[in-house]
Amino acid sequence: MMKLSFQRLDDILNYLITQSSPVTLDALSKLTKVSGRTVRSDIKSINELISKQGAEVFLIRKKGYLLSYHNKKIFEDFWNNKDTGTFLFTSxxxxxxxxxxxxxxxxxxxxxxxxxxxxxxxxxxxxxxxxxxxxxxxxxxxxxxxxxxxxxxxxxEEIDIRMAINQLIFQENLTDFITASNTREKDLCLNIDFQKFSFFFEKYLNKIVQKDSDYFHKNAFSGILLSFSRIKEKKIINNFDLNPSLKEKVKKAILDFLRASEDEFKIVIPEVERRYIIYLLTENFPNLLFDNNNKENMLLAKQIVNDVTFDLFQLTKSRWTLDEGLKLSLIDHFNRLLNIHQIKSTRNNPILDVVKNDFPYPFELAISQVQKIEKRYDISLTEDEVSYIALYFASAIENSNDNVLTIAVVCGTGKILSSIIEGRIRKKFPYTFSEIKKLSYLEYEELENKNKYQIVVTTIQNKNLAKKNVIFFDNSNLDKSFKNIEKRIKEINLITISNRHFNPSHFMVIEEKKSKETVLEEISNILYKDKSVTVDFFNDLLAREELSSTVINDSIALPHPLNDSVVKSTIFVAVVPRGLEWDENTNVKFIFLLAIKSNEVEELQNVYDTLLDFIYSNDKQESLIKNPNYNNLLNIFT
The missing domain is CATH 1.10.10.10 (Winged helix-like DNA-binding domain superfamily/Winged helix DNA-binding domain)
Incomplete structure (x- = not known):
């Protein structure tokens, strides 16, 4: 799509955007294959169009033309806004x-x-x-x-080309699909009337498919539209052996859809393409599959979920693992998963990276459970499928009351005000505190173990209460009061981790170029010598890396062992100012190697939560790069 009046103006401006020094008239003339006079006219037209958008092309005498900005942000907003063309290549x-x-x-x-x-x-x-x-x-x-x-x-192969188009081009614009702007699908399938195809999909298929996921709906819609377009261009799949069995009640709707499409779009859909289109539908909507194995799959799904939740409870001792809603959701998920495996397919998760980055603790729990499922039931699960399971775990954790923090509300004017403060705290910090105890000042003073409460909130200004864990709660300034509580919550988590797990002998700065395996082996040897890990630790690290990348946010690696090879929990930190190649096309600058004992798995959640503050803070990362030493690490985390 052109941004200016015609394509040559776009071409000239795109070229000038990339140049930091003046470009001669002769060079622009050769570039555009028009006369110098025409180029001068084009420059004038460009300026008329962009001068109000924060930029202008100036002629520097005896040197040439240079694009200058009087408001670069306005220009970039204008130039990049809704650009879907093929001539803006500044990145x-x-x-x-x-x-x-x-x-x-x-x-x-x-x-x-x-x-x-x-x-x-x-x-x-x-x-x-x-x-x-x-x-x-x-x-x-x-x-x-x-x-x-x-x-x-x-x-x-044609089938691989279609898969690449679906995954590498169409998947970029899920939001456009949901809002019905579908620019890429329309552009790539111009030989098929988009509006008519949408009408047919709605008329024949929307009544039989599930509508609980925009993503899977888009996959099926785009995949079939692309298939029709490629068939019309005589680009036919040569071989496709899978022949999914459909429920009787959906067969007619699909056949009617295919017949109507053949007539409307003047195409003939060969049998191999029919099987492929049915596969696209059942891959995204497993409810369409014939339920011959449904009872067996449901029984197997229940058995898997019983094993998973029992194992999670033994591992974490957390009540969220016993939540009935979690069990029902997982059973439904595994039942659909087993149905999809019947047609030798898998499903992608468009937010895989988000799950790994934002929910690392649930993702690690899912990795550990999937490993056991694969061994126990001889079922192979992809990283995308692991991430779906992790989302169910994350939701259950978020809605559970398995919290380790306790808070006391000390109020001298009676239980009514303290009850109001309790309600405000529960509303502001849901799922944070396992106990909120309301006490008078005298009751608090008589407590034998005041350290039972990590945070004390009081409406009483008294020098006897002037301690680090005591926060004055000012009802006239709720924002400040809540910020002080939030700050203390973070301090507790950070101090707990740094005191328990950081160690000056477990810190290094890597200046020379090394491989990932070399660094992991060096760290493993250090931990083995001080008896923090067993001799199997290094191999367990590599085994975990083979399952899924431990890189978060592109620059931070959180390697950890797959099995129980940790003797004493610790975190080994390595700073790599020049970067270390971790995965293909990924260079990390920070390594937080998590050696946490298997019976302290709940501690991992605190560790991950604390590290997330660092992961998403450019200032903290920049500070550690500029000043890579152990004391600065402690300063950053405490």
Whole structure:
């Protein structure tokens, strides 16, 4: 989509955006293949369009044209807003998306000169982008081949091309799908009337599919639309052996949908494509599958969930593991999962990274349970499926009352005011305190063990109450009172972790280039020598890394062992100012190796919660990079 009046203006401005020094008129003329006079006219037109948007193209005498900003933010908002075209390539991400799109949808060879002229980048930059694209396509068994004198072209099976389009192009715009703007699906499937296809999908299929997930609804919708478009272009899947069995009551609706589509879009859907389309539907809506194995799957799902919740309770001793709502949700999930496995499929989770980053403790619990499920029931589960299970755990934890903090409300004017304060605290900090005790000042003074309450809130200003864990609660300034309570909650968690788990001998700064395996082995050897871990610890670390990446927020790794090889709980911290390659395309600057004993698994939640403050604080990370020493680590965490 053009931002200016016509494409050449977009091309000139895009080129000037990337240049830090003036560009001669002759260079712009050669670039656009028009006369210098035309270029000058184009520059004038560009300025008329962008001068009110924070920028202007100036002519610097004897040097050339330079884009100058009088308000760069306004210009960037204008230039980047709702851009869906292929000519704004000021970032690697936008160029990679363009390359994916052009190779996945083109049959002809594409020359390097063409790509360079469109992208306005150097050959080295193009090669770097190519490496990213090739890496992404390799996951779909697709490759880009180069033939001399012809150029580049994609090679691979049709079914893999469709999967790549679905995952790498269509999945970027779930919000657009929900709001019915579907720009990418429309653009890539122009040979199919989008409105008519939407009408048919609604008329024949919406009455039989589940509507509890926009994501799975989008997958089926986009996948079938793409299939119709590719069939019309004579790009047919050669081989697809799966033949999912449908419930009788849904067969007619699907067949009616296919017949109506053939007539409307003037296509013939071969049998292999029919099987593939039915597979797309059942993959996203397992309720359509014939329930021949439903009883067996339901019994197996119940057995798996009973094992999981029993094991979790033994591991954590937490009441949330016994929640009936959690059990019912997990049974339903595993039943659907087993149905999907019948058709040899899996389901992706579009928020996998969010789950790993924001809910690391539930994710680790899910990893440990999935490992046992796979061994016990010979079922293979993907990382995406693990993340769905983690979300159920996270929800149960969030809604549980398994909390370790206790608070006392000390009020000298009676229980009515203290009850009001208790209500305000429960509303402001739900699921935080296991006990809120209301006491008079005399009752508090008579307590033999005042340390039982980590936080004391009082309406009494008294020097005998001037202690670190005592907070004056000012009813006339609730914001300040709540902020003081929140601050104390964080302090308790941070101090507990730093005092118990940080150790100056378990801290290092890595300046030289090393591999991930080398660093993990060095740390394992240090921990083994001081008898914190067993000899199996290093292998257990590698085993956990094989299951799923332990990188959070792209720059922080939280490695930990898979099995019970920890003797004494500790956290080993390594700072890598220049970065260490952890996974492919991921460089970490901080390593928090979590060696936590298996019988202290509940401690992991506090550790993760505390580390999340560091993970999402650029200031704290920058401080530790600039001043990488143990004392600064303690300062940051306490």
């Amino acid at each position: 690697s991400e936008s160029r990679v998306q363009y390359l994916l799109r052009i190779f996945l949808t083109s049959d002809s060879f594409i020359t390097q000169d063409f790509l360079l002229s469109v992208l306005f980048v150097s050959t080295n930059t193009l090669y770097n982008d190519f490496r990213t694209v090739k890496h992404l396509l390799a996951d779909y068994q697709l490759s880009i081949v180069n033939k001399s004198n012809l150029g580049y072209r994609l090679e691979g």
